[in-house]
Structures are given as C-alpha cells and as structure tokens.
Amino acid sequence: MKLKYILPVLFIALFATSCSTDDTDEIDSVTNEVEGLTIVEELTNDTHTIELYNTSGRFYTGYNTISLRIKDNASNTYVENATINWMPVMQMPTMQHSCPKTNPTKTIGKDTVYKGNIIYQMTNEDGSGWTLTVNYAIDEVDYSVSEEITVSQSDKQNVASFTGSDSKRYVVAMVKPNDPNIGNNELVVGLYQMENMMSFPIVENFALKLDPRMPGMGNHSSPNNTNLTYNSADNLYHANLSLTMSGYWVLNLQLLDSEGLLLKGEQVTTDNIQSSLYLELEF
Amino acid sequence: MKKYIIYILILLFSALTYAQETDVTIEKDTTQLQEVILIGQRKLSKYRQEKTLSSIDDYLEKSNKITMIKRGNYAWEPTMNNMTSERLNVTIDGMQIFGACTDKMDPITSYVDVSNLEKVSIGSGQEGTENGHSIGGGIDLRLPRSKYYDNGFKTSADLGYETNGNYRTAGLDVAYSGNKFYMNADGIYRKSDNYDAGNNKEVLYSQFEKYNLSFQAGYKLSDNHSMDANLIYDKATDVGYPALPMDVSLAEALITSLTHTYKNDSTFIKSWESKLYFNTVTHIMDDSKRPDVPIRMDMPGWSDTYGFYSKVGLEEKNHRLLFNLNGFYNRSIAEMTMYPNDPNESVMFMYTWPDIRTLYSGLFVKDAITISDKETLNVSTRLGFHNNTIGDQVGLESLQIFYPELTDSKNRFLKSFATDYQFKTKSYDASFGVGYGERAPSVSEGYGFFLFNSFDNYDYIGNPTLNNEKSLEANIKTNYYQNRFKIGVEASYFYIMDYIIGEIDPTLSAMTIGANGVRIYKALSNASIFDVYINSSYDFTEKLSLNATVGYNYGSGSNGENLPLIKPFSYVAEVAYYTTKFNAALQLEGNGNQSRYSSFYGEDNTAEYAVLNLNLGNIIHWNSNRIIFKYGIENILDAEYSTYADWNNIPRQGRNFYMNVSYVF
Numbered sequence: 001m002k003l004k005y006i007l008p009v010l011f012i013a014l015f016a017t018s019c020s021t022d023d024t025d026e027i028d029s030v031t032n033e034v035e036g037l038t039i040v041e042e043l044t045n046d047t048h049t050i051e052l053y054n055t056s057g058r059f060y061t062g063y064n065t066i067s068l069r070i071k072d073n074a075s076n077t078y079v080e081n082a083t084i085n086w087m088p089v090m091q092m093p094t095m096q097h098s099c100p101k102t103n104p105t106k107t108i109g110k111d112t113v114y115k116g117n118i119i120y121q122m123t124n125e126d127g128s129g130w131t132l133t134v135n136y137a138i139d140e141v142d143y144s145v146s147e148e149i150t151v152s153q154s155d156k157q158n159v160a161s162f163t164g165s166d167s168k169r170y171v172v173a174m175v176k177p178n179d180p181n182i183g184n185n186e187l188v189v190g191l192y193q194m195e196n197m198m199s200f201p202i203v204e205n206f207a208l209k210l211d212p213r214m215p216g217m218g219n220h221s222s223p224n225n226t227n228l229t230y231n232s233a234d235n236l237y238h239a240n241l242s243l244t245m246s247g248y249w250v251l252n253l254q255l256l257d258s259e260g261l262l263l264k265g266e267q268v269t270t271d272n273i274q275s276s277l278y279l280e281l282e283f
Numbered sequence: 284m285k286k287y288i289i290y291i292l293i294l295l296f297s298a299l300t301y302a303q304e305t306d307v308t309i310e311k312d313t314t315q316l317q318e319v320i321l322i323g324q325r326k327l328s329k330y331r332q333e334k335t336l337s338s339i340d341d342y343l344e345k346s347n348k349i350t351m352i353k354r355g356n357y358a359w360e361p362t363m364n365n366m367t368s369e370r371l372n373v374t375i376d377g378m379q380i381f382g383a384c385t386d387k388m389d390p391i392t393s394y395v396d397v398s399n400l401e402k403v404s405i406g407s408g409q410e411g412t413e414n415g416h417s418i419g420g421g422i423d424l425r426l427p428r429s430k431y432y433d434n435g436f437k438t439s440a441d442l443g444y445e446t447n448g449n450y451r452t453a454g455l456d457v458a459y460s461g462n463k464f465y466m467n468a469d470g471i472y473r474k475s476d477n478y479d480a481g482n483n484k485e486v487l488y489s490q491f492e493k494y495n496l497s498f499q500a501g502y503k504l505s506d507n508h509s510m511d512a513n514l515i516y517d518k519a520t521d522v523g524y525p526a527l528p529m530d531v532s533l534a535e536a537l538i539t540s541l542t543h544t545y546k547n548d549s550t551f552i553k554s555w556e557s558k559l560y561f562n563t564v565t566h567i568m569d570d571s572k573r574p575d576v577p578i579r580m581d582m583p584g585w586s587d588t589y590g591f592y593s594k595v596g597l598e599e600k601n602h603r604l605l606f607n608l609n610g611f612y613n614r615s616i617a618e619m620t621m622y623p624n625d626p627n628e629s630v631m632f633m634y635t636w637p638d639i640r641t642l643y644s645g646l647f648v649k650d651a652i653t654i655s656d657k658e659t660l661n662v663s664t665r666l667g668f669h670n671n672t673i674g675d676q677v678g679l680e681s682l683q684i685f686y687p688e689l690t691d692s693k694n695r696f697l698k699s700f701a702t703d704y705q706f707k708t709k710s711y712d713a714s715f716g717v718g719y720g721e722r723a724p725s726v727s728e729g730y731g732f733f734l735f736n737s738f739d740n741y742d743y744i745g746n747p748t749l750n751n752e753k754s755l756e757a758n759i760k761t762n763y764y765q766n767r768f769k770i771g772v773e774a775s776y777f778y779i780m781d782y783i784i785g786e787i788d789p790t791l792s793a794m795t796i797g798a799n800g801v802r803i804y805k806a807l808s809n810a811s812i813f814d815v816y817i818n819s820s821y822d823f824t825e826k827l828s829l830n831a832t833v834g835y836n837y838g839s840g841s842n843g844e845n846l847p848l849i850k851p852f853s854y855v856a857e858v859a860y861y862t863t864k865f866n867a868a869l870q871l872e873g874n875g876n877q878s879r880y881s882s883f884y885g886e887d888n889t890a891e892y893a894v895l896n897l898n899l900g901n902i903i904h905w906n907s908n909r910i911i912f913k914y915g916i917e918n919i920l921d922a923e924y925s926t927y928a929d930w931n932n933i934p935r936q937g938r939n940f941y942m943n944v945s946y947v948f
Contacts, residue, residue, distance in 0.1 A: 182633060183680025184687065216623035217578060217631060218796035224684055242684040244733065244794060247631030248623065282629055 164263035366419030409718030480934035481923025488523030584617030637678015739885020
C-alpha cells in the first residue's frame with residue numbers, strides 16, 4: 001500500500017515539467033471582423049445601419065472604446081471608405097453638454113471596422129439622457145444618424161470631472177488597466193479640459209501624482225508607483241501602478257499643470273485619508 | 284528579590300561542584316522501557332525524564348544548546364546556538380519536511396510526537412549537516428529501528444493529567460515483533476484548555492487539541508536486506524496562539540517513507556540505507572475566535588515535499604566513512620484572504636508564499652579517522668545544488684513590484700566543511716573543531732510577501748537577491764573528571780557573513796493594520812554569535828547526585844546592534860535521587876536579566892526569573908507487567924514570569940501538578 005502511494009508521487013516529482021500549450025486555432029479574419037466583440041447599439045437611418053460594438057455589450061460611464069461598422073441597407077454590405085465623426089450629447093433639465101471623445105478611424109488591418117472612443121462622465125440613474133449623433137461621408141456624400149443610447153453607471157468611479165484652482169473644468173478618465181493584476185500594472189489615464197459645453201480638448205504636458213490606497217485595509221499604499229506623465233504618441237498619461245493584492249483600491253490623484261502648480265487634489269495623510277480627486281479600482 | 288539572590292548563591296556554589304549530562308543525543312523519553320533494554324541503551328537517562336508523556340518540545344528543551352521559542356502552549360520553535368528555524372536543519376529520520384505556516388506557527392517538531400520517535404540526534408553547527416545545510420546545526424528526529432526480536436505482541440497504555448490547563452493525554456502503543464516481520468502502531472491524543480500563568484491569571488487562546496497516529500512495519504527479505512515502511516499522521520485543531528493575533532483551526536501532516544536497508548558486518552560496505560519519502564502539510568490560520576480584530580482574514584498554507592536519500596557506511600582500517608546522497612523537491616504555497624468590514628467591497632487576496640518550488644540535491648561525506656586509542660579526527664563535507672522557482676505567475680508579478688528584474692528561477696551552490704579533533708583519557712577529554720558552512724535563504728526570507736511579524740510589529744518582504752549566508756565557526760569542549768566530580772566547558776563561536784535579517788524600509792507602507800512599517804530581508808555584512816556553558820556534577824553517593832549548568836550567550840551584528848533572541852545568562856541546578864524503583868529530583872532553573880536585549884529588532888528587556896520544579900517517579904513490577912508513575916509539581920512557587928524566548932512576553936505556566944501513568948504488558 002505504501003509503495004503504491006509513494007512511487008507515483010515520486011515519479012511525478014521527478015518527471016513533472018511544465019508544458020506550454022500552443023493555441024493553433026485559426027482566426028477567421030475574412031468573414032468576421034468583429035469577432036470577440038458584442039453589439040451595443042444599432043443606429044438606423046434610411047440608407048445605413050450603424051453598428052456599435054465593444055467587449056461588454058453595454059456602454060458604461062467612463063472611458064469606452066467603441067468599434068463601429070456601417071452597413072448599407074440596400075446591398076447588405078459594409079462600407080469601407082467612410083469618414084466619420086460623432087457627437088454624444090447629454091440632455092440635462094436646463095441645458096445640454098457633450099463629453100470627451102475621439103472620432104472613429106479605420107482600424108489598422110481591418111476593412112470594415114472603425115474605432116474611436118467616448119468618455120461618458122455621467123448618466124441618469126436609469127441609463128437615459130445620452131443621444132449619439134454619427135455624421136459620416138461616403139464618396140463625398142454626407143449622411144447623419146441620431147438616436148438615444150443607454151449608458152449605465154459604472155460601479156466604481158473611473159471618471160471624474162472637476163474644477164481646478166485655475167477655475168477651468170477638467171475631466172480625467174481611466175483607460176487602463178481593464179483587467180488589473182496583482183503586481184505591476186500600466187495605468188493609462190485621459191485628461192481633458194471642458195472648454196465649453198460641447199468641446200473637450202486633450203490637455204497636454206500636465207502631470208498627475210498617484211497614490212493608490214486600500215481603505216479596507218488600514219488605507220495602506222503600495223511601493224514603486226510612478227506619477228502619470230503625458231505621452232504624445234497616444235495623447236494619454238501613463239504610470240506604473242503596483243497593486244499588492246486584489247480588492248478595492250482608491251487611486252488618489254493630484255493634478256499639476258505644466259508649471260507644476262497644483263490644480264486639484266490633496267496629499268493623503270493620516271488625517272486626510274482620501275484626495276478630493278481620485279479614481280477607483282476593484283478586482 | 285532576596286529569594287533569587289539566595290538561589291543564585293546556591294547555584295554558583297553548586298555550579299562549581301556539579302554538572303549536567305551534555306550528550307548530544309537525547310534518548311527517547313518513553314514508557315517503552317522494554318525496548319531500551321533490548322537495544323542496550325542507557326536506561327538511566329530515560330528513567331530520569333520527568334514525564335513519560337512530555338511533548339517533543341519539552342523533550343528537546345532538555346538539551347543545553349536548544350531553547351524553545353513559545354508563541355503559545357503548543358508548537359514551540361526550536362532554536363539552537365541562538366539561531367531559529369531558517370538557520371537550522373530539522374529533519375525526521377533524514378527526511379526533509381517544511382512547515383506550511385508563514386509565521387512559523389508550525390515548526391516541524393509539532394508534527395511528530397515522542398511516541399513516533401526513538402531518539403533525537405542533535406549536531407551543533409556544521410556537525411549537523413548530514414541531512415542538509417545549516418548554520419546553527421541540525422536536529423534529526425529519529426524513527427525507531429527495525430525490531431526483529433521474535434517476542435510477539437507488546438502493548439503499552441499511557442494516561443496523563445495536568446492540573447494547569449486541565450491538560451489530558453492518552454496514548455496506546457501496540458507492537459508485534461517476529462523473526463522476519465514486525466509492526467508497530469501507536470496513537471496519542473492531547474487536549475488542553477487555557478493554561479494559567481502565575482497567580483492564577485488565565486492566558487486566553489492558549490488551548491490546543493491534537494492527535495497523532497503512526498504505523499510502522501518491516502519485513503526482512505534476507506539476512507542482510509530488509510524493507511521498512513513508516514506512516515505518521517498528525518492533526519491538531521483549535522490551537523490558540525496567545526502571542527499572535529491569529530489562531531490555527533487546522534495543522535495537519537502526513538509523513539510517509541519506504542526504506543531499504545542492507546547490513547553486513549563482514550563486507551567492505553557495512554551498511555547501505557536508502558529511503559524514498561513524501562510528506563504533505565496543511566496549515567490553516569484563522570481569527571474566527573478573536574472577538575476584536577481590525578479585519579477578518581484567513582491564511583492557509585501548504586507544503587509538500589518529495590525526497591530520497593541513500594547512505595552508505597564503509598570501514599577500512601582506521602577509517603570509518605559515511606556517504607549520504609540526498610535530494611528533495613518542496614512546494615510551498617501560502618495565501619491570505621482579507622474580508623473588508625464593508626460587505627460591498629470585494630475580498631482582498633494575495634499570495635504570501637507565491638508557490639515556491641525548492642529543488643535540492645547534495646552529497647555528504649564524512650570520515651572518522653582513529654589516530655590512536657585516545658585520538659580521533661573527523662572530517663566532513665556537504666556539497667549541494669539548490670534551486671528556487673516561483674511557480675505562480677501572479678506570485679512572480681507580485682514580487683516584481685519590489686524586484687522588477689526578477690526572473691522565476693534562481694540557482695545556488697552550497698558548501699559545507701567541518702573538522703574536529705578529539706582527545707580522550709580517563710581523567711579528561713577535549714575536542715576542538717572548526718567549520719565553514721553556507722545556507723540558502725528560507726522561503727520567507729527569499730520570497731515572503733507582506734508577512735506580518737508580531738514580535739517587532741513589522742511586515743516583512745522577502746528578497747530573492749540575497750546572497751548565501753556563510754558561517755565560520757569554532758568550538759571547543761572539554762571535560763575533567765575526578766572521582767565523583769566532573770566539570771566541563773563547552774563553547775561555540777560563529778562568525779556569520781551576509782547575515783540575513785530584516786531592515787526597515789521607511790519608504791514602504793505597511794499592509795497590516797497597526798503595523799509599524801515594512802522590513803525587507805537584507806544582509807548584515809557580518810554577525811557574531813558566541814555561547815559558553817559550564818557543566819558540573821557531583822555524586823554524593825551512588826543514589827544522590829547534584830548537577831548544575833550555567834550558560835552565557837552573546838550575539839551582535841556588524842551594525843553594532845544586539846541580535847534578537849539571544850539567551851541571557853542562564854542556570855539550572857538539580858538534586859537528584861535515584862534507585863531502580865524510585866526517583867526524585869528537585870530542580871531550580873532560571874535566567875538572569877536580559878540586559879543585552881535588541882530594541883532595534885523589536886525586543887524589550889525581559890526580567891530575571893527563577894522557577895523550582897519537583898519530579899518523582901515509581902516503577903511497580905507486577906508479574907511480567909509493569910506500571911510506571913511519573914508525577915510532580917512544576918513552578919512550585921507559582922512564579923509569574925516570561926522568558927526572553929516568549930513571543931511578545933506571554934507569561935509561562937504557573938504552578939502545575941502533573942501525573943502520568945504507563946502500563947506495559
């Protein structure tokens with residue numbers, strides 16, 4: 001009985017090796033360019049149907065990467081040569097406003113898919129209030145479609161809009177990590193200034209101080225985080241975010257302008273456990 | 284105060300006239316006296332153990348060189364030469380086994396019971412490297428040898444009760460021995476409630492409950508060949524740790540081995556023993572019994588070890604050679620899940636030991652050279668290859684927060700050399716030894732992730748970039764005998780390079796709520812540890828003897844700070860009366876004030892103490908059966924005290940009356 005028990009485990013110990021599996025699934029790139037994505041909305045006019053996709057199948061407040069296809073209703077084919085811009089608008093009781101966005105452009109390596117992003121900084125409780133207008137041109141003919149869309153509230157604060165000490169309004173939104181790990185994560189954040197109700201240009205060359213904390217566990221921090229700095233290649237702010245454990249994290253931020261002047265946020269101390277400018281993360 | 288001064292005066296007087304036995308092998312404390320006679324070991328020393336049912340911890344503490352660190356009333360951590368687990372090599376009959384607790388709440392000595400063992404071999408410093416690398420020494424808990432005595436069935440039963448903590452023990456041992464086959468099965472059960480410190484102060488969370496089962500069987504294949512199988516299962520539940528913020532709901536070990544033995548007195552190869560083994564340990568820490576904690580958490584850990592050894596003994600002229608080739612593979616994982624007070628937040632999780640795989644193989648060679656009737660020279664070496672691999676990607680990425688360049692594997696080559704010269708005449712003996720040894724960092728030192736140490740109240744982070752710790756040591760031992768008087772001196776000095784210890788990193792934020800900060804394992808360029816013991820004994824008559832020991836220890840790092848957990852001035856004195864049917868001993872044991880405590884590493888000054896113990900024993904023969912009584916009083920004066928080795932100064936047991944009864948038939 002002993003032998004039977006011990007020998008197998010010893011053999012396992014002696015010969016155990018780790019194997020890596022090679023995924024050899026072929027990707028059917030021709031037939032389906034939106035594989036892995038889920039449809040969120042379809043906006044229809046007389047000539048075309050605009051299909052909006054992302055990974056979750058819903059729009060949430062915060063940074064949304066959106067893939068788009070334009071289907072010709074007559075021929076049932078997808079348009080490959082459109083130029084597109086879009087305008088999301090939130091209807092408030094007394095006024096209306098837009099939000100930061102990047103217009104869709106053709107996805108590299110794909111024929112029919114265009115990709116852009118929209119940062120919904122707020123929504124109504126029932127998900128109503130936002131209207132998306134897509135203006136597009138095909139072969140120098142302009143078209144437009146406009147429909148109400150549903151935007152759900154994110155569980156955690158992944159976007160913040162605020163007024164800085166310079167009296168300007170800003171929006172800061174988390175782009176990455178989508179799927180945080182215990183360990184070092186690349187934190188990517190978008191920073192926009194609210195010029196007026198409809199215009200939210202990218203803010204360049206500011207900086208954001210980062211201090212991640214875990215309020216559920218004595219508000220401890222983590223080591224080797226870096227501050228968010230501007231990257232002109234993608235117009236976003238990048239930093240290293242280290243997460244020592246899974247759970248709920250508050251990313252305390254302090255916004256500095258290009259001169260290093262503090263515009264928003266406070267240092268976290270034992271008396272002040274959270275900055276007024278922060279984002280949240282839970283995994 | 285006056286009381287202690289008197290004690291010390293008595294002691295100093297007795298120290299000059301008297302001493303304790305300092306054999307490096309402690310004989311098994313057991314009721315199986317039958318066994319003793321059969322294998323011809325000294326009955327006396329066994330008979331003098333106070334309790335037949337003492338735990339392995341109590342038992343180890345009898346050695347001069349060993350002190351047990353106590354975090355509660357169970358699972359004490361042995362230290363040797365003022366060095367703790369990571370600097371020692373503790374094995375069970377040559378088998379490597381590693382505790383699964385990140386907080387050292389389960390030293391492997393807690394997974395065996397005295398009933399499993401025949402004896403304990405203790406080798407100080409590099410003399411203790413037969414089974415693995417160490418700095419401070421090696422402790423090998425030896426399983427019983429094969430017993431082909433052809434005397435049929437033997438049974439013994441033990442019962443024990445202690446008033447302090449309402450501690451109950453019961454044991455049963457059944458053995459069968461034939462010409463070609465033997466088997467032995469035993470079980471022991473222990474349960475204790477909270478104990479009381481001096482002045483009837485209850486120490487909360489000091490309860491424990493455990494049982495241990497073991498089974499051993501052997502078959503003689505031929506006159507020279509035999510096979511042995513051994514299985515030990517040990518399970519402790521509801522173990523309280525008054526010195527720590529958490530308790531243990533389960534500590535479980537399964538230890539198995541299969542051994543082949545070849546023995547032949549007439550050939551060049553005298554003995555050849557090979558063993559395959561496997562053991563698995565599960566350890567679950569929880570805080571569900573504590574009413575008030577800042578946050579609830581679970582901290583389970585697992586440790587599995589597979590290994591082998593093959594050792595050959597040769598004799599040629601005046602050389603006695605021993606070769607031991609061994610290897611093991613260990614996997615250690617521990618994790619921590621914290622439950623936020625806000626139920627809407629998701630649980631927090633981390634790996635505290637990120638699936639660390641240790642692969643070791645090495646060769647030990649020893650030659651004992653008889654130079655003359657009086658002189659012996661021993662030379663030994665161990666060379667080994669040691670690899671650590673981080674098996675879990677999440678674990679690797681967690682550690683990369685601190686060490687961005689970290690890869691998942693690290694190799695080390697470890698060396699050890701020792702030599703000693705022994706000289707023996709009728710009136711005195713002396714030995715002098717020197718050694719050099721290395722060790723790899725332990726899993727916690729290399730890869731631990733936010734391990735909270737309640738001793739200094741810091742979180743600890745492992746450091747995979749640590750160098751091997753290296754030690755140069757010298758030791759002397761000499762005894763002088765004159766008529767009934769004996770006096771001996773024993774001293775060791777260790778000069779340890781790249782001494783691994785936690786260093787505060789003020790830039791880091793503690794994870795544990797209420798911790799003072801974070802320490803990262805770093806190396807001091809060197810540290811020195813010195814210990815000296817003077818033993819003396821005097822036999823008034825054949826039956827009445829007096830012995831005493833005084834000890835002094837010193838430890839200091841290259842940063843000028845005292846090392847932690849260095850034993851202060853200590854003494855033991857004992858008057859013993861012994862006949863074959865009755866024995867009695869009165870013992871005084873104490874420490875001086877711990878003046879060289881290490882505040883830098885979280886220690887505070889522990890005051891002097893002295894306790895008085897009385898133990899008695901009777902043997903009653905009755906036909907071919909026998910009944911053995913052991914009884915006595917520990918801490919007669921009900922002193923309220925703690926020692927330097929008590930974690931967070933938890934007080935020790937107050938007055939305790941105990942009684943063990945063994946029935947052998």
